[in-house]
Amino acid sequence: MVAVDMTAVLSILSAEDYTIAREVLQRGFGLLFFIAFLSAWNQFPALLGERGLTPAPRFIALTTSAQAPSLFRWKRFTYTDRRLHIVCGSGMIAAMTVVVGLPQAGPAWATIPVFGLMWWLYFSISAIGQRFYGFGWESLLLEAGFLVGFLGSHEVAPSLLMIVFLRWFVVRVEFGAGMIKMRGDSSWRDLTAMDYHHQTQPMPGPFSRRAHLMPGWWHRGETLGSHVVQLIAPWLLFLPQPIASFAAAAIIITQLALVITGNYAWLNWATILLAFAGISDSFLGWIIGGPWPGWGRPDSSGAEVADASSAFPLWWAILTAAFVIWQCVLNIPALRNLFSPRQKMNASFNRWGLGNAYGAFGSMTEIRDEIIIEGTLDPDATMDSGDWRPYVFKGKPGDVHRRSPLVAPYHLRLDWLMWFAALGDYRQPWFYALLERIGDGDAQIRTQLGPDPFDGQAPALIRVRIFTYRYATSEERRQAREKGQPRPWWVRSNPRTMVEPTDLRDG
Structure with missing residues (x-):
C-alpha cells in the first residue's frame, strides 16, 4: 500500500503565491457589487418599480419562480420600491465590508456567506429586471461574485483549484468573445471592424472620438491585437509562470484600452479582475524590483512544507475541491458552446446563472x-x-x-x-x-x-x-x-x- 504524504498534497493544492490576486479579486468584486446595487437604488424604481416603465410587480405576477427566481416572490417580501431600497442598502453594506476587508479577517469560510448574500440579493434584482437587466455583465458579476468567496479569508492560502478555475472563467469570457466575433461578422475577419467601432459603440466616452479618427493602419492593428489577446492569451494562463502572468497582463492592458475608449459598465473591470487570477505575487514583486519569478511554483521546502497543513487545512481543501468539481459540471454546456458553430452569446444554461456563455459584438454596426x-x-x-x-x-x-x-x-x-x-x-x-x-x-x-x-x-x-x-x-x-x-x-x-x-x- 502506497502511503500518501498529505502535507505534500496540501502543499500542491495551496496557491500561496496568489494572495495578492485574491485581495484584488475579492475587494474588486466587492466594489463592483457596491456600484451595481447603487445603480439599482438610483434607477430601478423609475424604470421597473411600482410606477416604472415596465413594472416589476406585473412581471412577477406573469412569471413563475422557475422562470425568474427572486427574493421578491416571497409572500412576506413582495416587491415594493421601499423593499427594493432595503435590498440595495443591505447589498451595499455587505459590499463595503468586503472592500475594507472585514470578512477576509475572519475564519476561512467567512467570505463565502458574504459573497453568497450579495449574489442572492443582486440575483433577486436582476431576475426581475427584464430588458433593463439583459446585459452580459450582469451575469458576469453574479457568477464571478458567487465564485470568489471560495478563495477564502486570510486564515488560509487560496486554493490552486479555484485559481485555475477562475482562469477557465477568463477563457469563457475572452475566448468566447473572440469566437463570437470571428463567427459573426466579416469585418472582424478582414480587420475593418475598428474602422467603425469607436463611433458606433453604444456609449462612447470622452476619448472615443480621438480613437475613431486614428489612421486606418492603427485600426487594423487594434482589430488584429484584439484577436491575438482574445483567442490566444487566455489559453496561456494555464502555462507556468511567468508566462501566465504575461498573458494576464496582456488581457488587462487591452481591457484598460476599452475602459479609456468606451463605457461598458463594469464589463471591462470585471474582466480585469478575473485576469488577476493569472498573476502571481512573485511576478508582481518582480515588477516592482524583486527577483525574477521563475518558471514554476515557488520552492516549498523545509519549514514552509511543514506549515502547509495549517495554511491550507484538509477540510478547506475538500470543500474547495468539491465546489470546483460542481462548477466544472455546470460548465459543460458552456464548454460545448465555445466550440459550437452555432455559438450562443451571453446565454445561461441553468436557472441560477452559473456556467454561462459570454461574448459581445458578434455583429458590427457601421452607421x-x-x-x-x-x-x-x-x-x-x-x-x-x-x-x-x-x-x-x-x-x-x-x-x-x-x-x-x-x-x-x-x-x-x-x-x-x-x-x-x-x-x-x-x-x-x-x-x-x-x-x-x-x-x-x-x-x-x-x-x-x-x-x-x-x-x-x-x-x-x-x-x-x-x-x-x-x-x-x-x-x-x-x-x-x-x-x-x-x-x-x-x-x-x-x-x-x-x-x-x-x-x-x-x-
Missing part, C-alpha cells in the same frame, strides 16, 4: 443613428415650426456640441436601451411608456434624464426624430472655431420622423 425626443410648450406647433427643445440623456449622444462623458463602471440603463431602440428595437413596451411619461411631465422618469428643458412642466406636444451621427473631423472643428462658433463633437444628418407632434398629457 450610428440616434433617437432624439423633443418637446414644446406651444400646442399649435408643427413638425416644421415651433420652439422644439430636446430632452437630454445623461450619457448617450444628443447635443452635437457635448463631449461624451465617462460614466463606467456605473451603468446608465435607459441610455443603453436607447441605443438598441435606434437600431430598430423601439417597438417595446418600455419605449412607448417612456414617451408617455415624458409627455406627461412625470417627475420620476426625469430623474433618469439630464436637465429638464421645461423646468418640470409637461410639454404640450412631443415629437421623436432620428438622425445619423458621425464624429466631427478636426477640420470641421477648426473651421467652427475660426467662425467663432461652438466646436462640434458630432455632426448629424438625415433627419427622419418617428413620432409626429403628439399631446401625451393626462386628460
Whole structure:
C-alpha cells in the first residue's frame, strides 16, 4: 500500500503565491457589487418599480419562480420600491465590508456567506429586471461574485483549484468573445471592424472620438491585437509562470484600452479582475524590483512544507475541491458552446446563472443613428415650426456640441436601451411608456434624464426624430472655431420622423 504524504498534497493544492490576486479579486468584486446595487437604488424604481416603465410587480405576477427566481416572490417580501431600497442598502453594506476587508479577517469560510448574500440579493434584482437587466455583465458579476468567496479569508492560502478555475472563467469570457466575433461578422475577419467601432459603440466616452479618427493602419492593428489577446492569451494562463502572468497582463492592458475608449459598465473591470487570477505575487514583486519569478511554483521546502497543513487545512481543501468539481459540471454546456458553430452569446444554461456563455459584438454596426425626443410648450406647433427643445440623456449622444462623458463602471440603463431602440428595437413596451411619461411631465422618469428643458412642466406636444451621427473631423472643428462658433463633437444628418407632434398629457 502506497502511503500518501498529505502535507505534500496540501502543499500542491495551496496557491500561496496568489494572495495578492485574491485581495484584488475579492475587494474588486466587492466594489463592483457596491456600484451595481447603487445603480439599482438610483434607477430601478423609475424604470421597473411600482410606477416604472415596465413594472416589476406585473412581471412577477406573469412569471413563475422557475422562470425568474427572486427574493421578491416571497409572500412576506413582495416587491415594493421601499423593499427594493432595503435590498440595495443591505447589498451595499455587505459590499463595503468586503472592500475594507472585514470578512477576509475572519475564519476561512467567512467570505463565502458574504459573497453568497450579495449574489442572492443582486440575483433577486436582476431576475426581475427584464430588458433593463439583459446585459452580459450582469451575469458576469453574479457568477464571478458567487465564485470568489471560495478563495477564502486570510486564515488560509487560496486554493490552486479555484485559481485555475477562475482562469477557465477568463477563457469563457475572452475566448468566447473572440469566437463570437470571428463567427459573426466579416469585418472582424478582414480587420475593418475598428474602422467603425469607436463611433458606433453604444456609449462612447470622452476619448472615443480621438480613437475613431486614428489612421486606418492603427485600426487594423487594434482589430488584429484584439484577436491575438482574445483567442490566444487566455489559453496561456494555464502555462507556468511567468508566462501566465504575461498573458494576464496582456488581457488587462487591452481591457484598460476599452475602459479609456468606451463605457461598458463594469464589463471591462470585471474582466480585469478575473485576469488577476493569472498573476502571481512573485511576478508582481518582480515588477516592482524583486527577483525574477521563475518558471514554476515557488520552492516549498523545509519549514514552509511543514506549515502547509495549517495554511491550507484538509477540510478547506475538500470543500474547495468539491465546489470546483460542481462548477466544472455546470460548465459543460458552456464548454460545448465555445466550440459550437452555432455559438450562443451571453446565454445561461441553468436557472441560477452559473456556467454561462459570454461574448459581445458578434455583429458590427457601421452607421450610428440616434433617437432624439423633443418637446414644446406651444400646442399649435408643427413638425416644421415651433420652439422644439430636446430632452437630454445623461450619457448617450444628443447635443452635437457635448463631449461624451465617462460614466463606467456605473451603468446608465435607459441610455443603453436607447441605443438598441435606434437600431430598430423601439417597438417595446418600455419605449412607448417612456414617451408617455415624458409627455406627461412625470417627475420620476426625469430623474433618469439630464436637465429638464421645461423646468418640470409637461410639454404640450412631443415629437421623436432620428438622425445619423458621425464624429466631427478636426477640420470641421477648426473651421467652427475660426467662425467663432461652438466646436462640434458630432455632426448629424438625415433627419427622419418617428413620432409626429403628439399631446401625451393626462386628460
